[in-house]
Amino acid sequence: MRGKKVVGRPVRCVALAVESRGRMASSHEDSLKHNIVVATHHKTGTVCMSTVFKAIASDLGAAYVEFRPQYGRLVEALRAPFVLFNYDSDFREHSPILSRDDVRILHLIRDPRDVLISAMHYHKKSNETWLHEPVPGYDDITYQRRLNALATPFQQYVFEMENSTESTLRDMVKWQYGRANCFEVRYEDLRRDTQMAYWSNIMGFLGFDEAERQVCRQRFWQNSLFGNVVRFAHKHIRSGDVGQWKHEFTPELATAFLERFPTVLQSLEYETDNSWVQGLKETNGGGLTSVLKRLVGKY
Numbered sequence: 001m002r003g004k005k006v007v008g009r010p011v012r013c014v015a016l017a018v019e020s021r022g023r024m025a026s027s028h029e030d031s032l033k034h035n036i037v038v039a040t041h042h043k044t045g046t047v048c049m050s051t052v053f054k055a056i057a058s059d060l061g062a063a064y065v066e067f068r069p070q071y072g073r074l075v076e077a078l079r080a081p082f083v084l085f086n087y088d089s090d091f092r093e094h095s096p097i098l099s100r101d102d103v104r105i106l107h108l109i110r111d112p113r114d115v116l117i118s119a120m121h122y123h124k125k126s127n128e129t130w131l132h133e134p135v136p137g138y139d140d141i142t143y144q145r146r147l148n149a150l151a152t153p154f155q156q157y158v159f160e161m162e163n164s165t166e167s168t169l170r171d172m173v174k175w176q177y178g179r180a181n182c183f184e185v186r187y188e189d190l191r192r193d194t195q196m197a198y199w200s201n202i203m204g205f206l207g208f209d210e211a212e213r214q215v216c217r218q219r220f221w222q223n224s225l226f227g228n229v230v231r232f233a234h235k236h237i238r239s240g241d242v243g244q245w246k247h248e249f250t251p252e253l254a255t256a257f258l259e260r261f262p263t264v265l266q267s268l269e270y271e272t273d274n275s276w277v278q279g280l281k282e283t284n285g286g287g288l289t290s291v292l293k294r295l296v297g298k299y
Helices: 046-060 071-077 092-099 112-125 143-149 153-161 164-174 187-191 197-206 210-223 251-260 275-279 288-298
Strands: 016-018 024-026 035-039 063-066 082-086 103-109 182-186
Touching: 035 046, 046 063, 046 082, 046 103, 046 210, 063 071, 071 092, 092 103, 103 187, 103 197, 112 143, 112 153, 112 164, 143 153, 153 164, 153 251, 182 187, 182 197, 187 197, 197 210, 251 275
Parallel strands: 035 082, 035 103, 063 082, 103 182
Antiparallel strands: 016 024
């Protein structure tokens, strides 16, 4: 599933110039050769990718279309050239778009353990509307209030695993991997890509020529955690670091995670087995080690 690539047809050159307000713009009317679909998942770098590709679309004269708001009129909205953005990678009856000959796809995933950590902390404080709407089954208490009412981080993580994060991980696993027109991207690789070599490879796969890739690199740098983004001033970013689970997961939390998602890490090729749990710091009760060892042998 990692970065399967095909050689795309070269796109026509678009001469670019820096406008006085610092924005790159196309100097003529030629359009991009390939339409672009960007498919992400909650807490995998969605806000960053949305901001980057919205700017790229504007710079290169393509329509930027968000899947959910345009769901009912997507056919009319997708006038080439376009960049289509879907933040949960579920295209439903519009999935044939992904098989079009004129489409190239970027699909982004992240280590499920870090997705859980990021989601739990974000949902405790975010102002997103759905977090403040009464949830049936919780005495009409909102998602955020229910989460914050739980006494310990462990209980809050379990709540996340059984609700929002469960849906996110399910969508990540059910994605159709192996498409020839799709570059499978990992958040971790982008986060470490300080020289933007990996990003340049992705942009080449999507069909951008060298002049256009310069624009893409500029926009990625402006919105990356190692570039111009001030992490702690951004409401969507708590940490963004890779491998947070190594410090946040306890044996107890690892046990709860494996009980609910026994194969997700192997399915997404983040682990080959469950031996990762043996390196976690022991906390709160010596009996957890034996439980974890049983889990490692079970799955």
